[in-house]
Amino acid sequence: METRQLLRSMVRIRCIEEEIADVYRDEQQMRTPVHLSIGQEAVAVGVCAALRTEDVVYSGHRCHAHYLAKGGGLGAMVAELYGRETGCAAGRGGSVHLVDEAAGFGASSAILGEMISVATGAAWAFARQEAPRVAVTFFGDGASEEGVFHESLNFAALHRLPVVYVCENNQYSLSSPLAARQPPGTSISGRARGYGIPAARVDGNDVAAVHAAAVTAVEHCRSGTGPYFLELDTYRWREHVGPGWDHECGARRPDEVLSWTKRCPIRRAADALRGADPDVDEWITAWEREFRAETHAAIAAAEAAPFPRVEDLLVGTYGDRGTHAG
Amino acid sequence: MRSLTYSQAISEATVQCMEADPAIVLAGQSVDDYKGVYGTTGEAFARFGSARVIDIPNGENAFAGIAIGAATIGLRPLLVHTRDDFMFLAMDALINLAAKWRYMYGGKRGVPVVSRGVVGRGWGQGATHSQSLQSLFGHFPGLHVATPASPADAKGLLVTALQGDTPVVLLENRGLYDLRGEVPSEPVAVPFGKGRVVRAGDDVTIVAASLMVHEAERAAGVLAARGISAEVVDVRSIRPLDDALICASVAKTGHLVVADTSWARYGFTAEVAAVVAENVPGALKAPVRRVTPPDCPAPVSWPLENAFNPGAETVVRACLEVLGVAGGAVPRIRNVMAGFAGPY
Numbered sequence: 001m002e003t004r005q006l007l008r009s010m011v012r013i014r015c016i017e018e019e020i021a022d023v024y025r026d027e028q029q030m031r032t033p034v035h036l037s038i039g040q041e042a043v044a045v046g047v048c049a050a051l052r053t054e055d056v057v058y059s060g061h062r063c064h065a066h067y068l069a070k071g072g073g074l075g076a077m078v079a080e081l082y083g084r085e086t087g088c089a090a091g092r093g094g095s096v097h098l099v100d101e102a103a104g105f106g107a108s109s110a111i112l113g114e115m116i117s118v119a120t121g122a123a124w125a126f127a128r129q130e131a132p133r134v135a136v137t138f139f140g141d142g143a144s145e146e147g148v149f150h151e152s153l154n155f156a157a158l159h160r161l162p163v164v165y166v167c168e169n170n171q172y173s174l175s176s177p178l179a180a181r182q183p184p185g186t187s188i189s190g191r192a193r194g195y196g197i198p199a200a201r202v203d204g205n206d207v208a209a210v211h212a213a214a215v216t217a218v219e220h221c222r223s224g225t226g227p228y229f230l231e232l233d234t235y236r237w238r239e240h241v242g243p244g245w246d247h248e249c250g251a252r253r254p255d256e257v258l259s260w261t262k263r264c265p266i267r268r269a270a271d272a273l274r275g276a277d278p279d280v281d282e283w284i285t286a287w288e289r290e291f292r293a294e295t296h297a298a299i300a301a302a303e304a305a306p307f308p309r310v311e312d313l314l315v316g317t318y319g320d321r322g323t324h325a326g
Numbered sequence: 327m328r329s330l331t332y333s334q335a336i337s338e339a340t341v342q343c344m345e346a347d348p349a350i351v352l353a354g355q356s357v358d359d360y361k362g363v364y365g366t367t368g369e370a371f372a373r374f375g376s377a378r379v380i381d382i383p384n385g386e387n388a389f390a391g392i393a394i395g396a397a398t399i400g401l402r403p404l405l406v407h408t409r410d411d412f413m414f415l416a417m418d419a420l421i422n423l424a425a426k427w428r429y430m431y432g433g434k435r436g437v438p439v440v441s442r443g444v445v446g447r448g449w450g451q452g453a454t455h456s457q458s459l460q461s462l463f464g465h466f467p468g469l470h471v472a473t474p475a476s477p478a479d480a481k482g483l484l485v486t487a488l489q490g491d492t493p494v495v496l497l498e499n500r501g502l503y504d505l506r507g508e509v510p511s512e513p514v515a516v517p518f519g520k521g522r523v524v525r526a527g528d529d530v531t532i533v534a535a536s537l538m539v540h541e542a543e544r545a546a547g548v549l550a551a552r553g554i555s556a557e558v559v560d561v562r563s564i565r566p567l568d569d570a571l572i573c574a575s576v577a578k579t580g581h582l583v584v585a586d587t588s589w590a591r592y593g594f595t596a597e598v599a600a601v602v603a604e605n606v607p608g609a610l611k612a613p614v615r616r617v618t619p620p621d622c623p624a625p626v627s628w629p630l631e632n633a634f635n636p637g638a639e640t641v642v643r644a645c646l647e648v649l650g651v652a653g654g655a656v657p658r659i660r661n662v663m664a665g666f667a668g669p670y
Contacts, residue, residue, distance in 0.1 A: 032450030032626045083450065083627030091627030094452045110454045111412060112384050145383040146415070173384055174408075175359035181383040250360050308625070310633045317622040 004277070006049055006207045007269040008287055010041040013065045014266060015291035016074065020064075020081065021243035023299060030081040032094035037065035039205075039237035042265035043168045044069035046210025047136065047230070050218045056106040056122050058115035058137040061096045062168075062236075063108035066138050071103035078298040084305040091308045092316065106135075113139060113146035116165065120152040123163035123227070134221045135163045142173030144188045145181060150195075153227070157195040160226035164217045165192065167229070168204065170236040175251045192229035204232030205265040208272065235260035327508040332474075333365040335481040335509045336442075336498070340370045340404065342513040343488040344378065347402060350488060353380040353389065354406030354442075363406050364444070364503045386412050390419035390439070394427070397437040402488060410443025410459050410497060424493035425468030436491040440484075445499045445587070447537065450631065453623040458586070460535060461593035463495045464564040470494045470518050472563040475539035477507040479562055482516025489515060499537040499587070519566035523575070527557035530581035530645045533572055533598050535561050538585040538617070538636065544659050545641035556645060564594055572598060573605045580611040583644045585636060590618040615644040637661045 017038050024030045037044065040062075048057065048069035059066040067077060073088065080087030081095055089097050096110040106122060109115055119137030126133040143149060144167055156163050167188050171178045182188075189199035198220065202213045210232055217228035237257065239246045247254040266284075273280045330338065344350045352370055354363065358381045362368025371379040382389055386407070393403035407413050413420070420441065428436040446455045463471045470492050474480040480498065487494040524539060525546050534542040539560040546556040557575050561568060576582050582602055584595040595616040602610065617636045625631055638659040646652075 031628050031631075032452065033448075033455075080626075083630075085627075087627075089626075091630065092453070092623075092625045094450045094626030096454075097452065097626075110452075111415070142384045145385050147385065147387050174356040175361070176356045176381050180381050307629045308627050310629055313620055313625065313630055313633050314622045 003208050003269055003273055006045050006211060007266065007273065007280075007284075009045045009049070009069060010207060010266050010269065011284055011287045012291045013041045013044065013068050014038060015288055016068065016295050017064060019292060019295040019299070020078075021238070025243040029303070031083060032081055032096075033241045034064070034081065034095045034243070035062040035241050036238045036243065037062055037236075039260065039264065040168060040170060040234045041065055042207035042210050042269070043138070043166070043204045043232045043234055046207045047138070047164070047166055047214040049211055050214035051104070051134065051136065053104050055134045055136065055218070056104050056119075058106045058119040058122070058135070059098075059108040060112065060115060060139050060143060061108070061110045062140070063096065063098050063138075067098045067100065067105050067108065070100075070105045072098065072100035072105045073103065074294065075298045075301055076100065078295070079302040079305055082302040082305070083307060084302055085308045086302070086305040090316070113143040113148040115139065116143065117148050117152045119163055120156050120161060123156065123161035124159065127159065127161050132222055133162065134218050136166060137163065138166045138168050140173065141167060141169040141171060141178055141188060142181070144191070153192060153195045153197060156227040157197050160224070162221035162224070163227045164214070164221055165197075165227065165229045167231045169231055169233050172236055172240070174240045175246065187231065189229055189231035197227050197229045199229035199231065201231040201233070204234035205263050205268060207265055207269050234265075235263070237261060327510060329506050330477050330509040331365075331503065332477045332480045332498075332505045332507075333503040335477040336366040336484060337369045338509070339481040339484040339488070339513060340366065341373055343485060344370060344374055346513070347488070349400055350402045350404060351378050351380060351396070352404045352406070353382050353393070355382060355384060355408060357381055357406055363408055364500065367406060386415035387418060390416035390441070391423065393439045394419055394424050394437045397439050398435070403439050404488065405439065405441045407441065407443045409446045409455050411446070411454050411457050413441065413443050413459060413495075416441070420469070420493065420495070421466050425466045427468075427493075429468060437493055438491045440487045440494045440496065442496045442498060445497055445536070447499055447501045447587075447635075450626040450628065451624070452626040456624050458497065458499070458536070458588040460497050460564045460586070461588040463497075464594060464597070468493070469565065470563065471497070471565045472518055473497050473536035474562065475502065475536050475560050477505060477509045479516055481509050482514055483518065483562065485513045486515040486517060497536065501537050505540075516562070518563040519568055520563075521559050521561045521568035521571040523571070524558040524560050525556070527555035527579065529555045529579055530583060530649055531557045531559060531572075531575040531579045532583045532585060532641060532645065533559045533561060534585040535564060535594060537587055538641075541636070541638040542585055542641055544638035545645065548638065548642050548657060548659060549645055552651075554645065554649065554651070567597065567601065569601045569605065572601060576602050577606050577609045580609055581645075581648045582610065582614045583617060583641060583648060584614065585617040585641050587619065587636065589621060590616045591621065593618065612648045612650065615648050617641050617644050635661070
């Protein structure tokens with residue numbers, strides 16, 4: 001895909017998340033904790049641009065960008081944040097439990113590493129069905145410490161399953177830096193290689209590089225040769241949960257944050273295009289207007305949408321074909 | 327006596343116990359950061375540093391086992407989970423090893439691993455970040471489980487846990503951290519298995535745990551205005567359970583309402599009802615009523631969340647029902663969690 005398209009997609013996600021952050025903080029009406037991906041957009045966009053609609057993406061708590069990049073409906077996501085019946089999970093799941101099966105976004109969840117195994121299971125089904133589909137799971141450096149990461153990679157390698165493991169290494173788990181959690185001289189992609197899974201480690205703020213690596217990974221999986229692992233180095237600009245900035249409350253050094261905002265994936269993609277397309281900044285300005293308007297419309301629609309009916313509180317706990325009598 | 331918040335009380339117990347016992351180590355994700363797990367671990371980190379207050383990788387399963395191993399060699403690990411829902415990942419080690427260690431290895435030694443878990447009640451914390459696990463952990467022989475409701479008990483029960491030789495799970499509802507109350511300056515141990523009568527009364531007994539103790543107290547106030555005298559019993563610990571206190575209260579009042587934030591089926595409220603049915607069946611003048619969340623996962627959408635969470639109003643209605651008093655209008659009662667702003 002052209003870098004221009006990738007850039008446009010990143011600008012869209014940035015605009016949506018920035019609007020959400022402001023409205024979330026100022027209006028206090030989205031009553032579900034949000035984990036924002038601002039600064040990490042190249043990972044979601046570069047990987048998802050390498051996928052087909054029928055490929056299925058799974059994610060963790062920081063899932064908005066993955067959902068949007070895979071084509072998840074904006075209106076349904078915003079309505080979910082507002083707890084409305086029109087939300088993608090009918091207001092039941094909230095920010096961390098997004099879903100859009102039609103778009104190939106399988107699910108996101110809030111307990112670390114859960115979706116690593118679920119994506120592996122989807123890939124197992126694809127392999128058994130001999131379907132040319134690929135499962136992708138995004139997770140953080142933190143989730144790679146969970147046991148389920150290792151158990152899943154072992155099984156996928158053993159059965160040569162078509163799953164791309166995308167470790168979005170933003171270097172922090174809550175406020176805990178990677179160096180406090182993993183031994184020096186090791187890497188997460190190195191652990192994947194230990195299971196015999198081919199792995200690439202790429203600058204996760206370079207959307208063109210991410211995309212190129214993802215194309216290789218997806219082709220590898222689709223050809224039936226087994227799983228592939230991508231470790232994408234990036235950085236979370238905001239706090240673990242909520243709209244604030246960690247350095248404003250002393251959780252991180254301002255100069256560290258500044259060194260990463262200078263490596264903004266959007267600015268870098270724009271700089272890469274500027275030689276050939278001197279008008280790139282004007283496009284971005286026009287896109288921002290378009291996407292902010294799109295987000296405002298989604299917010300207005302969500303605010304106008306009904307809440308779930310309280311008498312429906314229990315609906316959905318079991319299905320219509322439950323095992324209970326009557 | 328001084329007044330402290332619930333989180334300050336936990337912090338003080340931790341620091342005093344760590345001073346008294348160099349074998350205690352505090353471990354959990356981001357226990358050393360500026361938030362210090364709702365203000366409960368920062369003071370310990372400032373005092374004892376990273377040698378004894380340890381930020382650990384994400385690996386609840388392994389670390390529960392690591393803590394058990396350390397305990398067998400003489401350490402006293404105090405683990406903190408910022409959401410108790412993550413403790414499902416620790417359950418194999420906690421249930422299959424810690425709870426059984428003393429018994430299944432011939433009664434020679436226990437493994438005193440203390441696990442604190444936060445019940446993440448707040449805004450839209452939803453299905454997997456706000457579950458109350460007292461009923462689940464309360465099921466297993468070999469564990470002790472407490473749900474402190476007051477700052478004094480938050481301190482005293484933690485002190486007991488850190489001095490004992492039994493694996494303990496302490497569940498702290500997030501809605502309680504800012505609650506103030508009188509707390510002894512000294513590390514005074516509060517025993518497990520001893521409930522307390524929070525408010526004496528004659529007409530109906532309300533047995534509650536954790537946050538619901540406060541909802542029960544509010545309910546008792548409303549009932550008093552209607553001339554009904556409710557006795558509120560805070561069980562303090564789920565296991566062991568103070569059967570005698572519960573039964574004595576019901577023998578006096580003849581009516582029982584049990585309130586909890588964990589589900590009714592196979593839960594803490596079922597256990598209390600069973601204890602009364604087994605021990606003082608003749609005392610009950612009306613069927614027991616349980617006040618719990620409805621039988622579905624926790625929803626996020628706020629109208630559903632409001633309907634899901636039991637509160638003082640539901641306790642009042644249940645009391646009127648068991649007393650056979652016509653309902654009438656129950657005044658709207660401010661929820662303990664009202665005014666909660668922002669989950670971040």
